[in-house]
Every structure is written in C-alpha cells, then in structure tokens.
Amino acid sequence: MSHSQPDLFRAPPSLPEEFRYQPDFLSTDEELGLVDQFAALPFKAFEFRGYRGNRRVLSFGWQYDFNRMELQRTEDMPAFLLPLRERAARFASLEAAEFQHVLLTEYSAGAGIGWHKDKPMFAEVVGISLGSPCVFRFRRKVGSKWERASVVTEPRSVYLLQGPSRTEWEHSIPAVDSQRYSVTFRNFKPSHQPER
C-alpha cells in the first residue's frame, strides 16, 4: 500500500519568485478619477494578425504592434498619467523616466487575456488594476508538467513582475465578471532601448 499523501494535502503552490503585490495602491477617488479620464480615450480592439481580441487597448510612449511584430513610437503619455507613473516607478524601485511605455487595457465583462509572457524587449512590468477584481494566473513548465499559481488582483492594487515571475512564468486572466482596466508600465532592457 502506498503511503504518499493525496493531492488534497499538498501545500498550495506559492506565488512566483520576485512577484510583488500590494492592495490599496490607489484610493477609491483616484480610481474613479482615472476611469473618468479613460472614458474619453480612443481605445481600440486588440489585434493580433487579423484576429480581434475582446479587450481594448491604448499605448503611450511606445506601442508593440502585434500585426507587424515591431515597436512603434506613439503619443507621449498624457499629463494625468505622470503622477501614477511616478508611484509605479517607486513601487518597482525604478526611475519614472525609465517607464517610456504604458499600456491601458479595458476588459469588458467576459473579456480576458490568454497565456503569454510580455515581449522580450521589456524588463520589469508594473500593473495597476481598476474596476472588477480578476484572477491573475501563473504557470510554468517543470519537466512535462505545468506548475501553477494564482492571485486575485483587487481593484486599486498594484503588482510587479520581475525576476523569475517575469522571465520563467507565463500569466493569463480568465474572463472578468464586469469592467476592469489595467495600467501597465514597462521599461526596456538596456540592450533593447529603442531609438527615439
């Protein structure tokens, strides 16, 4: 007879190494103020080689074009995002100016994002969540199996992907129940600084 523990008693997987999460990064007023500003912005359906995703996106500074598979210069970050960039940089122990790119994403009810790692030219990733909570899932291949972990990212929270949580683990978000926005600041690796 085997004495191995059934799966039920296995310790839950811990979160990926160097992932950081902090709830209540924004106040409710700040969240509402940002959502108000977003309402006036020209979000567009996410496109990937002719396929239109069910989330809408808008980038400032630089944008990664998934159809052309290249980075393109785009409009400067609007002034209302600069204080948030400052705080995001502090959270990641970086300088605000290092975040030359920000991606705003709007998930309507039923929208999510599939398994991926962010593009390799980017280094650290700071994500701020507004609106609906979501399950932020992680997975990485260990041998022939997937190791998995997840965290609920609450509205007004912030997370940081760096180290193995950024380079070894993929992440995804299953369909959200109601509208969610994320503000994703990314810096470039020193070897991938784009020419301005």
Ligand SMILES: O=C(O)CCC(=O)C(=O)O
């Ligand atoms: O919405 C989020 O917090 C994650 C966004 C993301 O993973 C991406 O755009 O690559």
